[in-house]
Amino acid sequence: AQKITQTQPGMFVQEKEAVTLDCTYDTSDQSYGLFWYKQPSSGEMIFLIYQGSYDEQNATEGRYSLNFQKARKSANLVISASQLGDSAMYFCAMRGRRGNEKLTFGTGTRLTIIP
Amino acid sequence: DSGVTQTPKHLITATGQRVTLRCSPRSGDLSVYWYQQSLDQGLQFLIQYYNGEERAKGNILERFSAQQFPDLHSELNLSSLELGDSALYFCASSAPLRDEWTDTQYFGPGTRLTVL
Numbered sequence: 001a002q003k004i005t006q007t008q009p010g011m012f013v014q015e016k017e018a019v020t021l022d023c024t025y026d027t028s029d030q031s032y033g034l035f036w037y038k039q040p041s042s043g044e045m046i047f048l049i050y051q052g053s054y055d056e057q058n059a060t061e062g063r064y065s066l067n068f069q070k071a072r073k074s075a076n077l078v079i080s081a082s083q084l085g086d087s088a089m090y091f092c093a094m095r096g097r098r099g100n101e102k103l104t105f106g107t108g109t110r111l112t113i114i115p
Numbered sequence: 116d117s118g119v120t121q122t123p124k125h126l127i128t129a130t131g132q133r134v135t136l137r138c139s140p141r142s143g144d145l146s147v148y149w150y151q152q153s154l155d156q157g158l159q160f161l162i163q164y165y166n167g168e169e170r171a172k173g174n175i176l177e178r179f180s181a182q183q184f185p186d187l188h189s190e191l192n193l194s195s196l197e198l199g200d201s202a203l204y205f206c207a208s209s210a211p212l213r214d215e216w217t218d219t220q221y222f223g224p225g226t227r228l229t230v231l
Contacts, residue, residue, distance in 0.1 A: 045222035
């Protein structure tokens, strides 16, 4: 079984500062994918970034980067130069090997950016 | 805009009723997934279809059923509705399965179901 743990229910960060959202995972699959999604107050789920278990380099997408530490089973999201529009719920998710493509989500972190 | 469409956006109904939620995947995507987001259960996987066939089942109640049609759109049917079924229901789609299994799931805007 797969499990995602997000230990920060809420975070407050000053605008323009960098923020790290924590995510640890557990799986018995050798091949898996790790994802981060953003859910603004409007409710939609927006894909941010993906990291494959065999990727040697950390994924980056604009201001988002994923700090992947396979031995520690962590996949933290780093947002650089935070903006007011970054205020939202952030979910870490995992997808397993072929035949187990469903996403398993963590409980999320509510990020609030303070002007 | 993810390219995944869901209708209706909001649905208000009474206990015991039956509703149908509809999802159109992104162009070219063959997999459709249904997820339920509720305050007490969080985001839970319900069911997956791939090119018209059921591929995986999660914590989907027997009162719920789904199907994927030849044009690849999918419907989630919820019957004998209870208060606890009130939730945000998401549909997601991903590209055809490949060896790397890295395909991202893109989510629709969701259908917010309220059971009174």
